[in-house]
């Protein structure tokens with residue numbers, strides 16, 4: 586079991602300084618109990634908009650609202666004291682203009698107390714990233730497979746599999762680094778591309794389905810716990826079957842209630 590020894594919340598500059606020193610560990614969370622349990626083990630907690638799918642049972646991440654991200658991020662910040670906390674900016678909350686992005690990012694930072702924000706997007710989003718960074722908003726840029734572009738991509742598919750598309754993703758990464766992103770999240774890209782980007786990037790790369798060549802790894806927690814829905818990606822390693830445990834506990838409770846074995850006196854108030 587690897588548990589870190591810090592006594593205070595990891596800051597964004599400290600996270601950046603881990604590049605080349607130590608692999609960065611991250612998981613997603615959107616509830617208080619999950620965030621509290623992972624806090625001693627991860628360097629940053631991501632409140633991903635994947636919450637729309639794994640938490641709300643929706644079919645894509647597109648209808649995650651700003652209010653929902655704010656609510657979940659507040660729960661995570663309140664329940665962690667060691668991990669850096671990074672929130673996803675939902676679809677439609679930042680793409681319109683740098684000004685819209687700034688207004689909504691500032692609202693998330695101010696109302697939640699999180700440390701940084703993650704934005705999906707290629708080259709076209711780089712001027713927005715620059716606008717935000719210059720105004721005090723730390724940005725992690727998400728490139729490669731971008732679930733908010735599911736309709737453009739025609740599904741959740743690995744990206745950059747031929748020379749032309751790999752070069753386009755590399756150009757996206759370079760543009761975000763020039764714009765001042767403190768980290769790059771690489772989703773669903775091949776190992777040689779992840780290795781190339783991690784090689785030239787002075788900022789840490791965080792991979793999901795993007796090979797061990799990245800400076801760190803993130804997973805959607807429900808997937809590694811066996812709580813994912815029908816769309817668990819192929820690359821996910823499942824570390825536990827919490828879903829089976831929950832089913833077992835529910836089944837046992839139901840049986841005891843139906844048999845008149847629950848509650849026993851010791852499980853009642855006032856006894």
Ligand code: KIV
Pocket residue numbers: 613631632633634635636673770772793803805
């Ligand atoms: O929303 C999310 O959970 C993410 C991960 C896929 C990195 O962005």
